[in-house]
Amino acid sequence: MSKGGGYRSIALIGVLMLAALSVAPIASGQGQTVLRFIPQADLRILDPITTTAYITRNHGYMVYDTLFAMDAKFQVQPQMVDKYELSSDKLTYTFTLRDGLKFHDGQPVRSADCIASIERWAKRDALGQKLAEATDSWKAVDDKTFTLKLKKPFPLTLEALAKPSSNVPFIMPERIAKTDASTNITDATGSGPFKFVKEEWVPGSKVVYVKNKDYVPRKEPPSWAAGGKVAKVDRIEWIYIPDSATAAAAINAGEVDWWEQMPPDLIPVLAKNKNVKVENIDPLGSMGLLRFNFLYPPFNNQKMRQALLYAIDQNDYVLGIAGDAKNGHPCYSYFTCGTPLASEVGAEPMKGKRDFEKAKQLIKESGYKGEKIVIIDATDQPIVHSQSLLTLEVLRKLGLNAEVQAGDWGTLITRRSSKEPIDKGGWSIFHTWLVGPDVTSPAVNFAVRGNGQKAWFGWPEDAKIEELREAWFAATDPASSKKAAAAVQQRAFEFVPYVPTAQFILPTAYRTNLSGVIIAPMTLMWNVEKH
Amino acid sequence: MIAYVVRRLFSTVVVMAVVAFVVFSLLYLTPGDPAAVIAGDIATSEDIQRIHQRLGLDDPFLVQFGRWAGALAHGDLGTSIFTNLPVAQLIGQRVEPTLSLTLCTLVVAIAVAVPLGVVAAAKAGTWFDRAVMAFSVLGFSVPVFVLAYILIFTFAVALDWLPVQGYRSIHEGFWPWLRHLILPSIALGTVYVALIARMTRASMLDVLAQDYVRTAQAKGLAPDQVLLGHALKNAAVPIMTIIGIGVALLISGAIVTETVFALPGIGRLTVDAILRRDYPIIQGVTLIFSAIYVLVNLAVDLSYAFFDPRIRY
Numbered sequence: 089m090s091k092g093g094g095y096r097s098i099a100l101i102g103v104l105m106l107a108a109l110s111v112a113p114i115a116s117g118q119g120q121t122v123l124r125f126i127p128q129a130d131l132r133i134l135d136p137i138t139t140t141a142y143i144t145r146n147h148g149y150m151v152y153d154t155l156f157a158m159d160a161k162f163q164v165q166p167q168m169v170d171k172y173e174l175s176s177d178k179l180t181y182t183f184t185l186r187d188g189l190k191f192h193d194g195q196p197v198r199s200a201d202c203i204a205s206i207e208r209w210a211k212r213d214a215l216g217q218k219l220a221e222a223t224d225s226w227k228a229v230d231d232k233t234f235t236l237k238l239k240k241p242f243p244l245t246l247e248a249l250a251k252p253s254s255n256v257p258f259i260m261p262e263r264i265a266k267t268d269a270s271t272n273i274t275d276a277t278g279s280g281p282f283k284f285v286k287e288e289w290v291p292g293s294k295v296v297y298v299k300n301k302d303y304v305p306r307k308e309p310p311s312w313a314a315g316g317k318v319a320k321v322d323r324i325e326w327i328y329i330p331d332s333a334t335a336a337a338a339i340n341a342g343e344v345d346w347w348e349q350m351p352p353d354l355i356p357v358l359a360k361n362k363n364v365k366v367e368n369i370d371p372l373g374s375m376g377l378l379r380f381n382f383l384y385p386p387f388n389n390q391k392m393r394q395a396l397l398y399a400i401d402q403n404d405y406v407l408g409i410a411g412d413a414k415n416g417h418p419c420y421s422y423f424t425c426g427t428p429l430a431s432e433v434g435a436e437p438m439k440g441k442r443d444f445e446k447a448k449q450l451i452k453e454s455g456y457k458g459e460k461i462v463i464i465d466a467t468d469q470p471i472v473h474s475q476s477l478l479t480l481e482v483l484r485k486l487g488l489n490a491e492v493q494a495g496d497w498g499t500l501i502t503r504r505s506s507k508e509p510i511d512k513g514g515w516s517i518f519h520t521w522l523v524g525p526d527v528t529s530p531a532v533n534f535a536v537r538g539n540g541q542k543a544w545f546g547w548p549e550d551a552k553i554e555e556l557r558e559a560w561f562a563a564t565d566p567a568s569s570k571k572a573a574a575a576v577q578q579r580a581f582e583f584v585p586y587v588p589t590a591q592f593i594l595p596t597a598y599r600t601n602l603s604g605v606i607i608a609p610m611t612l613m614w615n616v617e618k619h
Numbered sequence: 620m621i622a623y624v625v626r627r628l629f630s631t632v633v634v635m636a637v638v639a640f641v642v643f644s645l646l647y648l649t650p651g652d653p654a655a656v657i658a659g660d661i662a663t664s665e666d667i668q669r670i671h672q673r674l675g676l677d678d679p680f681l682v683q684f685g686r687w688a689g690a691l692a693h694g695d696l697g698t699s700i701f702t703n704l705p706v707a708q709l710i711g712q713r714v715e716p717t718l719s720l721t722l723c724t725l726v727v728a729i730a731v732a733v734p735l736g737v738v739a740a741a742k743a744g745t746w747f748d749r750a751v752m753a754f755s756v757l758g759f760s761v762p763v764f765v766l767a768y769i770l771i772f773t774f775a776v777a778l779d780w781l782p783v784q785g786y787r788s789i790h791e792g793f794w795p796w797l798r799h800l801i802l803p804s805i806a807l808g809t810v811y812v813a814l815i816a817r818m819t820r821a822s823m824l825d826v827l828a829q830d831y832v833r834t835a836q837a838k839g840l841a842p843d844q845v846l847l848g849h850a851l852k853n854a855a856v857p858i859m860t861i862i863g864i865g866v867a868l869l870i871s872g873a874i875v876t877e878t879v880f881a882l883p884g885i886g887r888l889t890v891d892a893i894l895r896r897d898y899p900i901i902q903g904v905t906l907i908f909s910a911i912y913v914l915v916n917l918a919v920d921l922s923y924a925f926f927d928p929r930i931r932y
Binding site: 130132133134138139140141144212254270271272274290291292293294327328329330331333334337338340341343468495496497498499501502503505507520522526534541542543544545547 | 655703709775785883894
């Protein structure tokens with residue numbers, strides 16, 4: 089063999105291996121308007137009912153439609169429903185679907201599809217479960233008309249059917265909606281403005297949607313998830329770029345059109361580019377929170393929890409999370425500031441100059457004996473990590489025996505479900521955040537509940553807060569609803585199921601050749617044009 | 620030789636079985652619960668428990684291992700816990716980008732490093748030799764992600780010559796495919812250029828000091844003939860060893876490069892699976908990697924016989 093033959097062999101093997109690749113050609117989208125979008129996370133689960141992940145909720149808005157939707161004025165508007173009636177005894181709703189509604193497989197949307205979808209959703213969603221408790225029966229009158237018969241009046245019926253965030257009551261074909269509510273569906277056939285292209289889905293990298301040409305939008309202008317959902321691009325590619333510096337370079341270079349959520353430190357980098365617009369399109373933002381473990385000392389003691397209300401400065405958390413006071417502000421409310429039920433009732437301990445002396449006095453009164461406090465942290469989640477470090481500093485200033493135990497998000501969400509004491513892998517505090525729509529009322533703010541072992545991680549038990557929450561459900565008009573919510577909040581600031589830490593915004597960035605981006609607390613992609 | 624190859628292939632099966640058991644055991648012991656990830660942030664303990672039961676994660680270790688090993692024996696790598704897609708399909712989607720990146724990096728590394736090493740050895744002690752060695756030190760020292768960002772900023776953002784990120788299948792054309800691999804290959808290949816160039820130089824210097832090289836020179840052979848025809852072939856065994864190790868490391872070591880350049884390769888698939896505790900994918904990828912390592916080692920061992928006729932199997 090001649091010299092260098094070894095290298096030629098390697099090269100030949102390489103060429104042969106490449107030639108043997110049998111991956112199907114990928115549709116290029118040539119000749120079409122293609123919107124390239126960097127989502128906040130990788131889409132892994134297609135089922136918006138089995139998971140509450142926001143990326144799956146956003147996927148749901150692409151492919152599914154809803155019976156009702158909430159608009160920017162917090163008013164419920166019909167979406168798939170053409171008209172509806174409520175009987176005079178307030179026990180029977182009759183819904184009639186709009187004409188021309190079709191699923192992506194060409195089948196018409198029928199009453200049976202709507203009923204099966206709502207019943208599946210109601211098995212998983214907390215507000216859906218409340219609706220199910222009040223429901224006597226769902227009945228299809230014909231293919232376009234169906235009724236909901238209630239056992240007792242449920243004033244939040246339409247609000248439940250228009251729930252804007254996880255879990256959203258999306259409508260699916262009956263054959264899919266009959267799937268067990270704990271089993272992930274894998275068929276994303278919906279009736280929404282875009283169709284999911286499963287053949288081009290590369291989990292961890294790319295999701296492709298194409299315009300649903302059969303979709304019949306409403307005539308009204310879009311307002312949050314209500315109004316006309318007019319798809320104005322032919323194809324949308326969600327390109328997941330895990331590295332934020334690369335994502336910034338990609339939008340700067342024009343390789344992508346829209347970056348859903350950018351870290352605050354990259355805002356100045358993109359703001360310099362005149363072809364990129366950095367904007368806040370989320371009117372409600374997100375709410376940071378500090379959650380206690382109520383099962384063990386020291387935070388099974390109410391005075392210990394109250395002590396933190398006097399010591400935590402939300403301004404620090406705004407800066408820690410959002411990087412700039414322009415991207416957030418304190419919110420001394422258990423309900424999203426800027427929404428109808430928000431108030432500062434009972435929030436005095438959190439406001440004004442921080443009172444460490446009062447906090448220390450409460451700690452003394454609690455009988456704290458130096459028990460170890462473990463804050464579980466996820467260093468791969470900057471919003472969690474920054475809050476953890478700030479809380480650690482506060483606890484140490486108060487003279488508490490605290491430490492941060494760092495891991496990744498996957499470890500945190502596993503560990504927080506542990507009901508064991510600290511020496512057996514338990515925890516005392518964790519931080520997370522919830523999007524604004526998930527904290528707007530006692531119905532959706534699950535973290536404010538006190539239903540013990542059935543509550544969210546931390547398992548607080550408080551009969552009074554549960555009683556006040558039930559009273560809120562019974563409120564029949566906006567004024568009494570606000571009053572009842574204020575009572576829930578008053579009790580929450582006494583009982584302290586968690587500490588609200590900040591309201592903040594993660595801005596979006598898009599190329600200036602895009603227009604029509606909808607201002608809403610969820611990322612919605614209809615109405616967006618690419619010039 | 621054939622008996623040797625068969626023996627080695629059989630040992631591959633044994634190695635893979637051991638790897639399968641060890642990996643399964645480690646994952647079983649590792650903290651983290653895919654059910655918690657699936658359920659999302661707004662889940663309750665009851666939700667997680669329900670998903671746990673559905674996935675069979677409550678079963679004893681041996682039951683879970685037996686179920687997985689039984690499916691594996693039938694060629695089934697399982698199904699992703701999250702996407703519900705077959706693991707084989709997910710790996711299949713990712714093979715092309717990783718293979719392409721590996722091949723391009725290897726081509727870049729060999730095409731640059733071997734000539735550099737040979738010439739540096741031939742001109743040992745000169746400025747060229749020192750420059751090659753200085754480059755080698757730099758190549759080792761600069762982290763891949765730093766070099767990647769410098770390349771992206773320079774060639775993709777400032778000059779707009781090449782794409783920042785992404786991958787195009789070779790089915791979409793050779794040039795689109797190559798354009799998306801140039802920067803990642805340089806970023807990933809630099810460390811291998813440094814490694815192979817140093818090894819080539821050292822090996823060549825050793826061979827050039829041998830008597831038979833002096834004899835060839837005394838016979839009046841042209842310097843190029845001595846260098847390439849006599850010295851390089853005899854210096855090839857250690858070079859092939861380091862290239863073989865490099866290939867194995869490249870396949871798994873491409874994780875950072877794939878992440879920075881958003882290449883949908885096997886490295887990223889693995890990291891994503893680890894972060895969300897998608898056990899079937901982690902197990903599947905680990906098995907494939909272990910098989911590749913063993914086979915690459917076998918190929919390198921066989922190549923010794925080609926370069927050095929004294930070696931027999």
